[in-house]
Amino acid sequence: MEVLLVEDSPGDVRLTREALKEGKVRNNLNVVSDGVEAMEYLRREGQYAGALRPDIVLLDLNMPRKDGREVLAEMKEDHSLKRIPVVILTTSEAEQDILRTYDLHANCYLTKPVDLDQFISIVKSVEDFWLTIVKLPRD
């Protein structure tokens, strides 16, 4: 399974990587650190020409250059990208962020817990649900 993690905090990248290691499914974690790189990766442009299409995107909201909301909007408007499930994984609990991202057709919204154990548990749940239970669109 190809997982694309779009996250600007190196610490959170590392934590997510550690958490995914503890999961059931073998997966390939690809990481980009902002929205611009995310779109380049998804469109296989420039340095990402050889990139594989992700089965799921874990998307942070607040990033420099281009933030998660813009990436989400662009993905869901692009015929070739809109079927890819997008899981929002962010520190924000703001009501308007939740509403806005669901308006933009995010598949689900998760707030990063402060506690390590809970964080690991959430990432494993995501992996469990989206990569083993759910039927993914095969393009």
Next chain:
Amino acid sequence: MTSPLPNELTGPYLHVVPPAAAAIVPATDDLRLIVETCPDLMCVTEMDGTFRYVNPAFKAVLGHEPADLTGKLSLDFIHPDDVPGLIAAVAANPEETSIEFRFRNAAGEWVDVEMNRKLMRDAQGEPAGAVVTSRDITERRKADQRFRLLADHSPVGIYIAQDGRFVFVNPQFARYTGYAEEQLLGMKPLDLVLPEDRDYVRENAVQMLKGARSFEYEYRIVNRAGETRWIMESVISIDFHGRRAALGNYIDITDRKRAEELQQRTLAELARSNEELGQFAYVASHDLQEPLRMVASFTQLLSRRYKGKLDDDADEFIRYAVDGVTRMQNLINDLLAYSRVGTRGKPPEPTDCAYIFERVLANLTTAVQESGATVTAEGLPTVMADPTQLEQLFQNLIGNAIKYRGERAPVVSVTAADDGGRWHFIVRDNGIGIDQEYRDRIFVIFQRLHGKEEYEGTGIGLAICKKIVERHGGHIWVESDKGKGSAFHFTIPREGGSGQ
């Protein structure tokens, strides 16, 4: 002439009537009746002003017998100061003259009269005398004087405007506008109005003239010094010397308007400031949590990944680090809660304290069970308060009463009494008590009297209680002594707090 002339309504001039009225002249008998019963003074004079005939009204109104007047010169009965004016008026308008003067009555007093004199011509068309009708205008004069007195001393500006110009202004009006009374007469009222408000004023004038009763509205003028002042005017349509005019009352409400504006600005400023503070608190806590999460997560990962591979010291160090982070996170959350008392406070509404008490007991179920506490309430009223904050207040106080217990199982009572204009609540416990000397300190943010090993908590609970009580316009204090339990008192005013 020495012998009294007959007071007769005869003479050549009676045959001369104004041509226009020829068709409707009543018969002579009726004419006599009209003249003799008329309440106004009617007389006929020679060209030189000698009385030829006076009607009975002269007796009724002035007390003069006809014999006293007939054959006498009317000018002798007129106030010397008014005579020149009368003569000049007649000379200027010999056909018809209207003028006011003072006439001496039988008692020797001067009476104000208004006269209308019409020249009469004989059959040959020569001037042969005059018919004069007069009216006692004393009452009207008095009314005018009363109006004048009122206007001169009124703290309200008064004006009369006719044909688009001032025809009367009182001293206060002059003071308001900064112009002298003489300057204002003849000025156009619209010229005083601030240009932006002129259309509004014109519109209102039109409405008023259409017959709307009295009309009150506010607008701005520019006074002589160039300052803009707010005016509240009440204006009504009146009859002034036979034609329509506007009578206006005027007060300067600039101070009131400025105070209103200041209040609006202050409220807006306060709202904005609160909004900013709320955002700041949120952002600050949010951005502070992020690095804390990093520290906590990685130290925990460290401890987990290297469990058993590190020595006891390392384990201990990691434990202190994680513990520190956890406490930091709690402090941030508490600070946020404290700031929200102000920024997320709701306006007061009727709140049933008994219901709030039940909710708090439910929230504290575990603590109550674990400690074997007995918590009772009596006489809890309905008060004007923010329900969420009232619940926080009760929960903090009752929670503390249970938490800071001694050896015995906690016994907590909550009572309320009507204390004049406010409700006086007491939360009493049998716990460890507080030393007198710390009575005030405990309400200060983050001030604790015990280490975290003894009793958990950040020391913000009572600071939040104080902020909530004060936001509702009340007071909070404690009566206690070490080892002797505590009684926490607080008051809530009956009509609801300041609601900042």
